[in-house]
Amino acid sequence: MDFHNFLKEYKQKLHQVFTKHEDAKDNTLIRGIEETTLDEILTLSPLAAFIPSTYGGFGGHTAEALSMLEASSYESLPLSLMMGINGALFLQPVANYAEEEVKKDIFSRVLNDNKLGGLMITEPDYGSDALRMQTSYKKIGDKKYKIEGTKHWGGLTGMADYWLITAREVNKKGDLGRDISFFIHDTRNGGIEVEEYYNNLGLYMLPYGKNKIDIEVQEDHRLQPKTTGVTMMLDLLHRSRLQFPGMGMGFLRRMLDEAVTHCRDRIVGGKSLFSYDQVKHRLSEIQAYFTVCSAMCNFTGTKIPLTKNTSRMDLEANAIKSLLTDYMQRASQSLLQLKGAMGYRLDSIAGRSVIDSRPFQIFEGSNDILYQQITESVLKMMRKLKKNNLHDFLSEFHLTERSSEYFKEVLNFEVDPKMPQRKLVDLGKVVGRIISMEFTLNLGDQGFNKKLIENAIQTLHEEVSAIIETYKNGGKAKVVEEYEQDSSWLKYAMVNA
Template identity: 80%
Template sequence: MDFQRFLEDYKKKLSNIFSESKDAQENTLIRGIEDDTLSEILDLSPLAAFIPSEYGGYGAHTAEALSMLEASSYESLPLSLMMGINGALFLQPVANYANEEVKKDIYDRVINSNKLGGLMITEPDYGSDALKMQTSFQKIGENDYRIEGTKHWGGLTGMADYWLITAREMTSKGDLGRDISFFIHDTRNGGIEVEEYYNNLGLYMLPYGKNKIDITVGEDHKLQPKSTGVTMMLDLLHRSRLQFPGMGMGFLRRMMDEAIDHCRNRLVGGQSLIDYDQVKHRVSVIQAYFTVCSAMCNFTSTNVPLDKNTSRMDLEANTIKSLVTDYMQRASQSLLQLKGAMGYRLDSIAGRSVVDSRPFQIFEGSNDILYQQITESVLKMMRKLKKQNFHDFLSEFHLTKRSSEYFGDLLDFEIDPKMPQRKLVDLGKAIGRIISIEFTLNLGDQGFNKELVHNAVHVLQDEVNSIIQTYKTGGKSTVVENFETDSSWFKFATVNA
């Protein structure tokens, strides 16, 4: 199968559906996706990009999977998320951990019958605290498991043909074990009841909701971890986070194209909008985000083949996911500002992008938590190396060896290992950007546009300078408990007769 030919056909098809058809704008306001439209897309077998060649796929090459996600997100961010859920959260775990016969059947139905798969981890009372999930399983008979619980916010709720479902084992004493297991459920077997569909704020194409689960799954449909189930879950989540730049890439390119096109053609005060200095600044920052995301795609494509276990790549995964999703939201906000009032329409690419990109900062690890974890990862390495000076560590660490030299004495300070949480988050933001400079410099070494690289480095430097200043001197605000006391402005106002 020729991937490049597929990619050209795929781009043309998506452009026709999402940009050129007369109903394109109206379709963005409809929840779900028409069966005929979805069939048109899936008939081209985009998910084959995630499937090894021996099962009829294109080869499961990371670069090709990311380029398919990029093509999707240029035209539709929700579509790209749909493809990402299927690929990173279902098909890739199946490739690495599923029974061989089950794997063959799933891949055959995905490629030849346009079937979809999703992942259920999150529960109503245990969002970010996934290890305390209450969905349970028990062995029944020789070869079956019964799984019971409630899951929600699974993309493709009521729509997926397969679900990868997480659960903890119920012991003979009625307690839940500490480890996590994954089970593949074929919806033809029933047992999942959608109790509620959510009115999600954006991403209208993807149905979300709350699911009541009472299913029986065979032994052959249980994923087999190489070590523990928790390690398998880390591999799954880290691999997915490392591939976020694929979804971000097309989206940021679209934000950049839309901004430049609008600002060149929009006249304000007798001159083109692009001639104003503040507008140039906004556009240059969007270009920097595009460049950084390109560098992240390059890193993931080079360092994360399908068969690599990513369970220990927490620093790289958390950096990439948090930064690229922050940049997606910022770029959409800038485009909306540049487009003005017309951009505030929900059927405008600007307004829609603001709403659709926002949850990327929340799902698969809230960015606040991921930034904290970035700092904690670095502190752990510093303790192991018995280093306390921030710059000393960064100048020798393989992900920041070159980029740390761009900051002079700014990073030359001792880190307090007992810093409050808000400081952990601030420092994590800075570390993520310093690592991203390293990614960007490496991309420049390979021949990527040097002007874009220089611009991106300057933008990242400015951000790190600002964040470190806040880290050193800010963070002194506190919650006022008795805020009701003397807090009505009207009490102090003078009313003129």
């Protein structure tokens, strides 16, 4: 089957599973996914979109992988995340860094036996501080490694057939090295004990938990970095963040379709909800998010082939991941607001989407941290070029040279390199939006719906202007540590009674 026919059949299958089945709504209320349902989906080999044709896949073309994720997330955001974990965090690293014979075996089992793979990086005491992970490895004998530690929040806990596990080498003194290594573990070999399953707030389809690692891995199951393990990890994480728009695309399209349909059909005060100005404002914002995400998909799908090393693409990856996931949460909140009380149900697409999209702002880099890192990257480049004026820099930077002209006045100021963290975050939000506007302008050049492009540009312009105002004049509030003192309203109400 070619990819076009696969995608058509895949969409039909997912619509049947998540919409037409009598128990489709009930599936949102149970944890995990029925094995028969998962097999029904995997039998179509959606993960072949991530696998090179040499090994029986569709070719590993990024645009095809994104379109598969889009089809998945339109019907089920958790399913799309499951596909994304398997593809971006397991199959693509295997394709780029694993030994040849290991690749052949893994890809064969994924394609023919519906096997799944996941990634374990995060540890209970070292979430965002991944480089300080305590999981260790040491060589035993000539061709084997012993790996020990604890990992948690690995999607597909207790369910994946393969795990990509990160660890640091322990030396003879018992100290851990600074570099990171990746090992492929086949769960048929045992050694991973699920100590606890988490009651995750959303994404019920994916099991999460805490895992005790005590395994032995053959030498040929260690990924081979081109330079360092840390650089390989950056390539893996940046590539994954750059592909978030695939998951966001179908989700935002669904939010838009649901919102427009509801507002046209719902009668309030004797007229369609669609006719109210505030409703139109919310719908226009969702349309803008949809358009910006389309531009992000276009960028990743055309600029990021599987063979491209993305370890230095922190600015693009962080801007895409942080802004997109903020937009996903905003769109779901607007849909819930528009649907009203009936949307506030676990089995409603609105209520479910609010909960399921929220962790996207947290995992693979908390958005607050990513926005800060965007600013730090810009400041580093400005120092190197000996530039202080933000507009001067952005007008000559390849990711913002066109879009920055829309903000010539508001960006015409010198940046304080010693700004507080909250200002770093604000400025990161600004730069992320200006980069996204550049993507959007480029998409418009290719013939994308002109009115949608104009609407997205207007929305981005309004957002940047508002954030710049906060950046320049806000951020002065401080934490009152002794807040218990003289802070009982009742005390003063009783005096005045």
